[in-house]
Amino acid sequence: MIETLALVLGGLVVVMATHALANRTGLPSSVLLVLAGIAYGYLPLPGANLALDPHVVLYLLIPPLLYAAALQSSLLELRKNARTVVGLSVFLVAVTALAVGVGLSAVVTAIPLAVAIAIGAAVAPPDPVAALSIGRRAGLPPRLITIVEGEGLLNDATALTILQVAVAASVSHTFSLGGATGEFLFVAAGGLAVGAVMALIVAQLRRWTTDTLIDNALSLGTPFATFLIAEQLHVSGVLAVVVAGLWLSHRNPYLQSGGARLQNRAVWRFVEFLLEGYVFVLIGQQLPAVVRGLSEYSPGTVVVAAAVTVGVVLLVRPLWLLVSAHLPARMHARLGGDPKPGNPSLSGRELLALSWAGTRGVITLAAAFSLPADTPARDLLLFCAYVVVMMTLIGQGLTFAPLLRRLRLPGTSAARALVRNQARTAALRAALVRLDDLVENDPDLGRAAMPLRRAAELRLERYEERVTLLSELEDDELPVDNDYRRGLRLRREMITAEREELLSWRESGQLPDADLRILERELDHQESILPPGEPGH
Template sequence: MHPVETLETVLLLLAAAVALHLLAAKMRLPPSAALLLGGGALAFVPGLPAISLDPELILVLFLPPLLFDGAYYTAFGRFRRHLPGILSLAVGTVLFTAVVVAAVAHWLVPTLPLAACLALGAIVSPPDAVAARAVLNRVTLPRRLQALLEGESLLNDATGLVLFRFAVAATLVGSFDTGEAVGNFFILALGGVAVGGAVAAGWMLVLRRLTDDTLVVATSTLLCWAAYLIGETLHVSGVIATVTAGIIFGWFQHSLLPARVRLQGSAFWRTLVFTLEALIFILMGFSLRGVVERIGGFGEVLGTLALPALVITVTVILTRFLWIAGSEALLSGLRASGLRSARPLGWRQAGVLSWAGMRGVVTLAVALSLPASFPERDLMLVTAFAVILVTVVLQGSTLGGVIRLLRPADVDPPAPVALPSAEAAVAQAKFQAAERVAYDGEGQLLHPQLLETYRSRAVGTQRYAADADNFMERIRPHFDLMLGVIASGRAELLRLHRRGEIEDEVLHDLERDLDLEEVGILYQRGDDA
């Protein structure tokens, strides 16, 4: 494909991503489902060039930033509290699913070696961070359940990738050493943690010496790829290295980055993540074309591979239910025996957790990386795509309905200080600081306006904390008036600029001030600015 054609195709895909997002919003579907189906449909449009996906490029290009974004915004306190449950899902469920799928695949295709069956199990076993985030962003879950799903999606790829590599090697050489595989898994995981921590620490030292905001945002963006590539180069888990670096950087960014850099970086990062997520789901749909053409058409796919793919897809979904049900039974038994730290989720939360097992980019990329001579490679590719399609479209589009039906309750105790009280504490601290500097050494008031500004804010937030709901209803019209005033100022600024009475630099400077003022009001009003 000519470079210009490549650029045209990428631009077409981005335009399609925007259109499919709008369509998903109108139809109340998860964007991932619309993008996947839309990509599959676009792949067979006459005249569109075939798109060849390099699996290694997919993993390196898409996986690090999407994993890093999830890790950066991880609620680390809940992640640490629920780490045993997260590991049960990220390691236990993946291994259990892989083994059960391997047994079912061997039953369906007895000529397929067990090691190759295990490779198929490793391909389809880990739920995907990208698919999970695309759905979780649209639903409201109890905090423990949210922590379990987010943590699982960050860590389970490492389990699946390590198992896959050992299974492929065992298939090609004809032997598999379980002890060696387990030992190497822990080495890869611990090595990934060490590499991610070291890369994040070095990166933060570099950022402290940068004074240009654009360079800070650019170098921070490179951190995810640096952690992943260094981890893979040192033969440890690049996935774990990326997640570790993201969690550490997310923890320290509050004191490390200036506010203006956070605003710029957040806007840039949201755009980058949207673009990557949209492209990867469309490209997954496009990959179906190559698989169908290689196998010999839809008729051949349906006639020879559809039944095994469907059986394995159902197996993937059921094994998650079985593992979570078994874990619930174990926790309930331990709780009944007197172990107070054992806390079952309850059938409502367990049901939602069982249904939230969407697969995505890792499953596809790993399947495409199978050697050309691998036994039953086409079956594995079709099965991988079937698992992605069914879980993203069926589970992703119905997860919201399942949550509404089961109504899982948030039984975790809330943090001792709620949002209104925290705002009041911050406002009080600011007022006390203003009070200290408002008077000179002889007690003479030097800055009355400063003192009055922060006093009124402190009093207002205390009233808000005392009765948040009623206070917001009363003050909302005040915020609306403030937004109207800002709009008038913006209109006057544009009038001056359009008449040629101010320079462009003046327009941009004052417009930035108005934008920051408007965003602050929107956040205070409770809107998603």
Template sequence: MGASLLLVAVIAVAVAALCRRYGLSSPLVLVTVGLGIGWIPELPSVALEPELVLFLILPPLLYSAAQESSYQAFRANWRAIGFLAVGLPLVTTLVVGYVAYLVVPNLPLAAALVLGAVVAPPDAVSAQAIGRRLGLPRRMMTLLGGESLLNDATALTAFRIALAAAVGATATVGEGALTFAVAALGGLIVGLLVGVVVSWVRVWLTDPPMETAIGIIVPFATYYAAEELHGSGVIAVVTAGLYLGHRSVRLGYATRLQDEAVRKSIDTILESFVFLLIGLQLPMLIDGVENESWTQIAIDAAAVLAATILVRIVWVFPATYLPRLLSRRIRDREPPPTPASVFVVSWAGMRGVVSLAAAFAIPVYTETNEPFPARAEILFLTFVVVVGTLLIQGTTLPWVIRFLGVSGDEHAQDRLAYAAAQDRASREAERRLDEYAAELTDDDPRRLQVVMLRKWVTTQRNVAWEELGRGPEDLGESPTSAGARLRTEILQIQRAAFIAERDAGRIDDEVLRIALRRLDFAEGQGDRDT
């Protein structure tokens, strides 16, 4: 099994690399490749293990997304995020479950609601990737990101309640609400405690490799601790990630740079792995329903897929506009969203690996040792919803965004805000340099350092203001850009010279690594300045 998972990971990363190289949508290509590989004879099957997804893949992805999220934006849009992350999964559970109860033969209502809860949480990884590439407005990206952080907790809690009823355990509406409240509160407390402790430890250590190592362990430990205490592991990881991301300004620059590089690498591997794993599940799922009527299965799949897509559209529009109609405070505080932007959010409902993991977690037998009703059909229908939404909504979402003309103009606003902030920061730095220079005599050699630092601070300010008048269509090279290009060429010449010295045997590899590290930092600093 370990060798098979390693092979899946290698293929996934290779396919993802090709997709990034040629500008293709990685999730869609990976699922398609997985579908093709799954039918190759003699290849060992790779079953999706729920524990693998829920304990090893979901926590780091949630943690990374939470760290990259804005706590301020999250707080400012809590109402809209709540409608998407709490209200929509519950409504989807009920609507899709009832549709499945009506169309799937011999499917009890409790088991149908299990299916509804399984397909309730959208996976916004691909939607956010498309949105970033096409320049969706920041508020829409905040809503999609906030939804993806919390909807898993809602859906998985609903899944547990529906599953308890389906296997014969008692579960009332009141008990379900209490379970959700306890899980949410427990996850929030655990996440905050972990965030506070880890933040203090990382600042106290001042050891970048160890700080990053702790950061890698945090999502797994947080998720496990919350689940063991009957809290929501998802909410705990998200809370810890938001807190630590907000407090990351207290870390050293080396830790922040290292954290970002490690986090993005891990995200790339895990995201690629799970989408390829989704495609590989088809053959074994078909084996589970091979004795059923394919005409009936096609009708069931079409009905459940349509209900899953439509319930999101029907929910998002009223949830967006009704609060504005009922509250003048909301109308005065928030600009009215356009119908086009609302439709884009409603269309970004692709499902992912969490749905399949929950489906595979359905037990084979109930509390009375009876086979779980229509388990094979639920697994297959979940797969159809996941792949169907990825292929239908995922492939058309870029076209929908372009056709409706939904885009943000935050880039220009960000450059203006950055230039103004950089100007204030530069003036503060120049004031300190003037104070320091006033303490030096005219022949003090430290004056040269003050002059060099002044030039560097001035360059930072000039670059920020130059960028305001330069868009992607401006092909001319600014004076600062020309200087940065020359600086890079000089660094490359020095790097080649050090390598030649090593090759000639005049320095060893350890000296070369020291030299390259210093040149790399210098080149990185030049990239950040421009």
């Protein structure tokens, strides 16, 4: 027990230190965490490593990570890009699994085709965590963020279903394309149904409670309950969690109070930070165990098997994107990139960015480790999966941001800032109309409404100035607004002065701690709504 506690605390120290280093250096935290995990795994300490248990990963780590990602995604944007997302998360995963399987079984005769397809399914689904954490910072356009998010949310269900079918075929030595397709459709439809039902249940429970603590406890329990029920019904737990998260994210503005939403976002941001950190460290820690299992294979066999697996994974994705982008109109509409108004086909630069966003992660290792112990060449297959994760996570992770900067993709900062300020302007005008209606119906509210109207009109004037400025830009570079930045700096200094004065009151005994916390929370909320300081925010 003491060793386990020390290991957990050691991992926490690694996660915090690595995150701080990433903030200072600009290097991807996911890459630094994996490298730290590798170094940690080779430390000469008793019990220094945690073995990757696929059941722990699939039941305890994947549901909350998928749910948190779904809460941040947009159901409407996913629907707009549905064909592209489905093409990547279903068809590309299947093609990758088959290509890796055929390639591995051809070069290593000891690996049966069904087993090779199983490991192909394990390495097929990209994990978007690393790619998105880098892409958002480097300015990945919103549409590409939506596509990568959608692909990462849905591809795990496809990969795990193919893996189960392939393992069953390797055990029974029989395979039926019709039976496999039917099983996939049943598992997917069942996952969709369970996710929708769970979302409706949680939505109803939220209507009955106004307690933010109960609301957040319900939110934390939702992904686990959804995944458990789906798995008990032998349908896709992954897909059920994603569907529940997407629907609740879309409906939460109607279901949750402002306080519940603020607390909910903070809770899930913290959960994501810890779980993602431990997951990447866990990936790095598996290297010693994976390498130890290679003693019975010749170096040539190991190198060839790993090279084929990595090569196929790296080649199939850009080829799929390139071919699907140039298909005839009818097939193109079916497999991705429906070129309708407001949603044009992906450009060559966007296709290149998507090609490089295929980093693999913990779901690949969990799937590979779930192969039965008597699987032929299991240790070699685990090594191939591990090399794919390392090559994509470290290689693509380190080069993704420089690639995006060189591509200079359009439609990022200025366009989003313009939409935000247009929405703010519309919202403030609606608020002023509501204020006028209230005063007209009850003249006694007039005096209280005057300062509110002045404050709203000042904000409206500021937003309209930004809309005009952003509308006249000829490129995507945000303009520098020094007055705006000075105003933010002054407001923060004023809040700091208020906080210091309150603390001096507490230290002199004039203000009890309980009252200090109330006033401090008011200042914290004022500070939290201040924008981060971009000139076109």
